[in-house]
Amino acid sequence: MKITGYRTVRTHRDWRRPVGDVNGFIASGITEVAVVILETDAGIEGIGIGSDHDVAQLFPAIEGRDPRAVVSLYDALLSHSFKAGHGGATFGGIGILDSALWDLKxxxxGEPLWRLLGAADRFVPGYASGLDIALGDDELVAFYATMADRGFAAGKLKGGRDAGADIRRLLLIRDALSANTPRPALMLDANESWHLKQAVRYVSEVEVAVDLTWIxxxxxxxxxxGHRRLSSQVRTSVATGENLTGLEQFRPLLDQGAVDIVQTGAVWGITHFLRVAAAAHFRDLPTSPVGLTSNPAVAHAAAAAPNHLSAEVQDLGAPxxxxxxxxxxxxxxVLGDQAGAGIQIDETLIRDANPQGNWREEAGPHVRPARAGLAMTAQDGLPASARAFPYTSHDD
Known part of the structure; x- marks a missing residue:
């Protein structure tokens, strides 16, 4: 079997709510989704979902090769971008091709990917995450109540600007998830918005009222x-790593004992997750993939990782x-029995109707604000257009 070509498809996800974090949010709730389909001379196609950045430049590294040699091809993709570097957005192109290769393999x-990877169980523990910075309190409760109906007993809040508001909202999440456990797991995500002492003060204040599972x-x-010092000064675990684009970027965090929950971005692909999970496992650390909505195939890898803790579930729908x-x-x-990663694409339907959305629009969470990490009060340093998210109007 040989790889003969590829094609790309652009579709979208309608989140049916504003989505974002402390850095910004997408008010429309419409975001783009890239799909890459690898073609072979055997007629089998592999589907990857994520980011197609630099796929055209990366594809020659695997063209004409046997797609079943996934690990070798992953290293070939890294080597192909050796001089320019594989970090940043290019790593997304590597990730989507890697995911398509695993689907092909x-x-x-003739097996579901979770079984091929050696998992004994198709179930992947998860936690609810609403990307909820722009949701009002009522909308917040409604989202987590819906997730509670699916059995979720853990939830993650996007916050980091106002400790009082975050405490109130974490307690609302706790109440919504209490249908499934008397003590839901609660996490807070600040999305790189603090400096060290600000983080210590903020987390210490939240911990007085909320038993945080991780920050x-x-x-x-x-x-x-900074992460090492923070972890030593607060009670909660420190989780990070989702935006590190390459196994080598984890070395300082792991060598210094600076991370308690080792995260990877699902968008970076399956082999990256497996390698980071193995590095974490060597240090007796749990791992947790972030954003399975951006690449659902990583759930199959999570099922096979012995140190997998919980995976982020942001939406119950599909693109x-x-x-x-x-x-x-x-x-x-609960993973299915279809061969591969279980992903199917209706290309005709997508071509006929494709609303546009962009995570990197100026107001979105992927554009770091100019004064991020420099605020002294909840509203300090923000442009006038961003000084109040909707939830600030729901004070007790």
């Missing part, structure tokens, strides 16, 4: 020393024109 074997991305992703063989139940993802 499992389809060729996520409290500092800039590369600040190993337009995409079906995924999985269900959300019992507080996690």
């Amino acid at each position: 499992a389809k060729a074997a 996520e991305e409290p500092l800039r992703r590369w600040d190993a020393e 337009f024109g995409v079906t995924v063989d999985q269900e959300y139940a019992d507080g996690g993802i």
